[in-house]
Amino acid sequence: MNTSLNRDVVLCEVGPRDGLQNTKTFMPTEQKKAWIAAEVACGVHEIEICSFVPAKLIPQFVDAAEIVAFANSIPELVSTVLVPNLRGFENAVAAGARRVAVPLSASEAHSQSNVRKSREAALADFAAMVDANRAKPEHERATIVGAVATAFGCTIQGLVTEADVIFMTEGILNAGADEVIVADTVGYASPAQIKAIFTKVIRTIGPDVPLAAHFHDTRGLGIANALAAYDVGVRHFDATLGGLGGCPYAPGASGNVVMEDLAFAFEAMGVRTGIDLDALIALRRTVFNDMAGLETYGHLGLAGLPKGFEATTAA
C-alpha cells in the first residue's frame, strides 16, 4: 500500500465498488472516471474502483475493464478491484488490474449463503487463486488482498467469534495473501470488540503484512470503531464519499463509513490523512448532485468544517 510521507493514515475510497454495488442506478462510465480522478486530486490515493462479477448479476460493473484501464493511467493512484472467484481474478488481471481484493466470510452461514461453499472450500479457492497468480510472469502478477468479511457478526448466524476471525486470517495468510482486510460487513461491531479482535489479528499476521479495516456505519459506530482500530495500530481504512452504499429503503441505515467524516475525525485529532477536506466536501456535491437515486449520508457535507478549523494537511 502507498503510505506517503505526508500522511499518518491511508484512507481508501471504496464507493466506486462497495457504494455503487448497492445502487440500482447505473453511473455512466465517464462519471465514474471523473469521480476517481477528482478524488485522487483531493489527496485520496487508494480507490477500490470496480468489481469483476458477471454483468448480468451486477450491471453496474459492465464497464470494469475500461475503469481499470483509466485508473492505470493515473500514476499516483493505487487502485483495487474486487474479485469473487478465480474466473473474476483472471478477467481482472487480463484487464490490467494490479491489486485484487477477495472477500472470504468468517461466518460459516454467510459463506454458505453467499458463495454456497464452506469457509474451508472458500479458502482452498483462494489458495488456488494465489497459485494462479504466482504462475504468471512477474509483470502480470497482482497484489492479492484477502478480506475477512462478516468478522464482527452476521445477519444470518448472528455471533461471529474471535476464533472464527483468527481462523480465517490464518487461512488467508497460509494461502499466501499479500495483504489482509478485516471487515465489519454489516455494522455490528463495537469499539471494545474492535480493539480486542484487531489486537489479536495484528499479533497473528505480524508486522510485515499490510492490514486494513473496513467498517460500516449501520448503527452509528463507524467512526468510533475506526478510531478504536487506530488506537490499537490499524493505519489503513476503507470509506465511501457521502457514505454511498446505504440501503435506499432505510434512510439513515447507512452503509460504509463516510469518507469526509472519517477524514475530518482523523484531522481533528492531528492525524494526517493527506486529504484536502474542503475539496472533498465540494467533490461530494459534484459527484452526487446529478445522480438520481443515490442516497448520501454524513455530517460534514451538511455542517461544514468548524470555524477556525486547521487541518494538518495543507490544502
Next chain:
Amino acid sequence: MNTSLNRDVVLCEVGPRDGLQNTKTFMPTEQKKAWIAAEVACGVHEIEICSFVPAKLIPQFVDAAEIVAFANSIPELVSTVLVPNLRGFENAVAAGARRVAVPLSASEAHSQSNVRKSREAALADFAAMVDANRAKPEHERATIVGAVATAFGCTIQGLVTEADVIFMTEGILNAGADEVIVADTVGYASPAQIKAIFTKVIRTIGPDVPLAAHFHDTRGLGIANALAAYDVGVRHFDATLGGLGGCPYAPGASGNVVMEDLAFAFEAMGVRTGIDLDALIALRRTVFNDMAGLETYGHLGLAGLPKGFEATTAA
C-alpha cells in the same frame, strides 16, 4: 445525580428541553408528559424537562410549570430544568423544580452574543443565584448545575482554549455550584480534545462534585466523543431520543447525540445503561410519529439491534 446499582453510566434525556427548544412545532403538553413518563419506563431516570424562559421568546415552554409538577409526580425520575438567569431560577423553584441547569459560555464572544454579558458578569450572576438558593428554607432549595457551554469551540470566535474551560469550571465551582456539565454546544470537539479537556476538568473539580458531558453530533463525532469521555472517567451523558434538536434546514446536520445510539454503543461494550433498548427504539416511533415538523436522526431506530445482540440490561 441518580446512579442506580444496575447501571455503569447515567444517560440523561434532554430532548424535552434541548430538542424541543429548536423545534418550531409546539408539542402538546399531554404529549410531552406521555414522552417523559414512557422514557422513564424504558429505564431513563434523568430527564431535562423544560426551560424557564419567557414564553414570548420560546413559546414551546409556556407549559413549563405544569411539566415540572408532572415530573415531580414520578418518583424514580430526577428531572432538571434549564434557567437562563435569576428570574428564571425563581420561577422554576416556585414551580417546584428541584434541579436547575444554568448555561455559562466558555467563549467570551458567545457570552456577549447570547446574554450580552462578559463571562465574569455571567459568573457573578450565577453566584447570586447560588446565594439566593442558599437563602431559601432547606426544603425549597434546588440542586444547581453549572453548565460550561461552547467548551470545545464556538461558531462566533472559533477556538476556545483549555484555559477558557478551566477558567469557567473554576468560576462555577467558586460560585458554589453543586454539579458541573461541560458541553460541546456546537459539535466542534474531537475525541483527542475531549480526553485532554475532561482529564483537566476532572482534576480541577475533584471526586466530590458530579460531572456530566453534553455532546452534539453535528460532525459525526458525537458517539466517539462520548466514548472518549467515558475512557477518561465521565459517567453522566446527555442525549436526545431520535437526536431531536437538529437544524430542520440542514437534514443530517443533527443536534444532540442520539439517545438510542449512545445507549447501544455503551451496551455493546458491556457498559450497563439500565435502559431497555427495544423499548427505547419503539418509543422513538411513538413519540415522533404524530409530530409534523420534527426531524429525527440516528441509526439504531432504522437498522435495529444486531441479530443475537444481548444487552447487559435485562428487558
